[in-house]
Amino acid sequence: MTPLLKGQRLPLANILTDNRCQIDMTVTGHAVDFSCFALDAADKLVDESYMTFFNQPASPCGGVRFSQLNAVSSFNFHLNVLPATIHRLVIAMSIDGQGNMQAIQSGSVVLKDHASYAFSKADFENEKAVMLAELYRKDGQWRLMIVGQGFNGGLDALVQHFGGEVAAAEPATASNNATNEQRISLEKRVEKEAPQLVSLVKKAAVSLEKVGLGSHKAKVCLVLDISGSMNGLYKSGAVQKFAEKILALGCRFDDDGEIDVFLFGKNVHQPAAMGLQNCQAFVQQALHTYPLEGDTRYGLAMEAVRKFYAPANNGQAASQVSPAKIPVYVMFVTDGSTSDQAFTEKQLKWASYEPIFWQFMGIGKGRKSKSKKLLSFASSDFPFLEKLDELQGRCIDNASYFSVAAPDELNDEELYDLLMDEYPQWIKLAKNSGILI
DSSP states (O other): OEEEOTTOEEEOTTTOBTTEEEEEEEEESSOEEEEEEEEOTTSSBSOGGGEEBTTBOBOTTSSEEEEEETTEEEEEEEGGGSOTTOOEEEEEEEESSSSOGGGOOEEEEEETTTEEEEEEGGGOSSOSEEEEEEEEEETTEEEEEEEEEEETTOHHHHHHHTTOOOOOOOOOOHHHHHHHHHHHHHHHHHHHHOGGGHHHHHHHHHHHHHTTOTTOOOEEEEEEEOBGGGHHHHHTTHHHHHHHHHHHHHHHHOSSSEEEEEEESSSEEOOSOEETTTOTTHHHHHHHHSOOBSOOOHHHHHHHHHHHHOTTTTTSOOOSOOOBSSOEEEEEEESSOOSOHHHHHHHHHHHTTTTEEEEEEEESOOSSOSSGGGTTOSSOSOHHHHHHHTOSSOSSOOEEEEEESSTTSSOHHHHHHHHTSSHHHHHHHHHHTTSBO
16 A cells, blocks of 8 residues: 655546545544534535535535545545536544644544555644545546645535635534433434434434534424315325424424424414424324314414423513523414414514514415525415514514425425524523523
8 A cells, every 4th residue: 555645646547446535534532523524625515415424424425435444434435426516525534522633643544455645743743633644636537645734614614715605603502412312312313213213313313413403492383274275285285295394393302202293374383292203194184183273373373382392481471581492483374364463473572572483484485585595486385484583672683484385395494494593593682681591
């Protein structure tokens, strides 16, 4: 096996088989994380989905895959399937937790069966992240170069260097560590009791990590419109599939493996919670007990949710904050307007003093959608939801709105990213206002 030195370049034309290769990394002395950045001609990350690491182990095209086996971390590359816009693949190493690269003892980067680069703490000083190696295109061929460039600012500095966005992460605490252990236990339950949710839970986790909420704890509530106009969406199974996606989000936010559900039309109903064991036929069974109704009343539904989560106010007027440790994330789904607009506005204003965040999703045509596919619409089926999103007179902004043409218009990753668009900012506002303690 050929030893490589910092700055050395190795042509791969005679090494690659079907333009595939594997690079293995090992480190002793301290825990580290490895990541791979796919960069364009301007040396910028082509897309956040092309940062491959333990929590996002494959690029969208499948050309980069990350795996770990015992003490060896590996990136498998299938260079033929990478988009032409990708010019460089940079492998980086960052310290997991406190400290810097002086905490490690030794390590290696190995182009499997061909060449290796060895390093130790003597090669570094105060760096928290290091670009170890890169694969790059030159004259139509791929080459490997050993880099060894460090970043004192750590992985965040590296991400920013490549044009990515970094969200403020929650500090590691004993409470967070305990929460993570509980989630590991829940993940095992998901695999056993609801394996169809495994992929969704992982995708939700990635979106939460992006905004610094990987260890965040919250209750999740799904509020579903059961007015007659929703009939087709229920019959097609679209609402059932969407509900499972929200349950997966709930599995990341909470360790009880269930979400609370409210149904509303003319009246409001609260069936049993949706959990891992009853999720597959949950919507069908709920509608069997509570058939579709005439009328649509947002305010009535919001009042019921407030009574359940903020019982001190009992759904009534509120002008002082109601402090709580655990927030509630409400996913509110409807396909039409409401007949109690004035009451709905009051409910949202009063709820702004409570630890409840309202994510409204309209199913139909929307003018004010964060979905790029829908921005071209000149009119909207949801002018009132748009108004709620900007409603004046609230303690803090406690709501967000977007619309989709159908519940499955967005892929899973897009949906979870969109669900986290305004929630992190609300958490900050709620903490600053004393609503969350």
